[in-house]
Amino acid sequence: MTGRQAARWLAIDPGDKRIGVAAGSMPEGLAGPVDVVDAKPFDKAVARIIQLAAEYGAQGIVVGWPLNMDDTEGPQALDARKLAQTIAWACDLDVRLWDERLSSFTADQALKGTLTRQKRRARQDALAAAAILQDFFARNGAATAERIAKPR
Template identity: 35%
Template sequence: MRTLGLDVGERRVGVAVSDPMGWTAQGIEVIDRARTPDWMARVGELVRQYEVEAIVVGLPRNMNGTIGPRGEACQAAAEELRRRFSLPVHLWDERLSTTAVERTLISGDVSRKKRKRVIDQMAASWILQGFLDAQRRIPDHEHSSNK
């Protein structure tokens, strides 16, 4: 089952997709919202192309856990995606994802120009990978009942 991960920003939407087994996330593209005003139509093309069965949208929260205007916009986008594609859409806490990706790129000595081009795509991968990892965690009591 493939899952699509989205880092929805005001200017760009980073997109990642899982492998068919749902283990790893790979960044696939960045949708420029100025050039693609109906960016969800492009998401629909990717949903069909990759046979996606679920979508994860990064939910930016404030450090105290509250949701501000950006988070509310992501919640609205998630609801619209759910309505348009009739797929499960999960919101995933993305606090610090962009910061972590930027630090990784800086430590890898990636130029500022190149960082700007890939950061949204990598943030989408980071968000999706966090979600995928959480889905594989099984509480210990479930392990013991299967023995």
């Protein structure tokens, strides 16, 4: 690296049962799967995500935001927003929402034929988080993603 410190980010792919986690850095734009966290109980999932952010020295967390194809927020997108708000309120990190439509599909396609269905599902969430983070880096998400404000 030449004089510029890498900005480290964590990305999460929230789901009803599991939350995929990936880590990566800019300006390299590299991201890789880190962990899969149980989504319930909710407070323990939030605590684990914040712990992983600290372990990886993340300056921010990108939360996958599964918008509908017409750009509206459905129930899953609202759940992702709630998770992002809870994380933002519980730590001093920059928390962003990032459109993650089709990230799970992309991860599933990458794994298809390589693992049993059960093992594929276990890894799919973390790979989807890595896909979210790669897209965030590629599209300059730090400058364009919706930032979650902390309560006053």
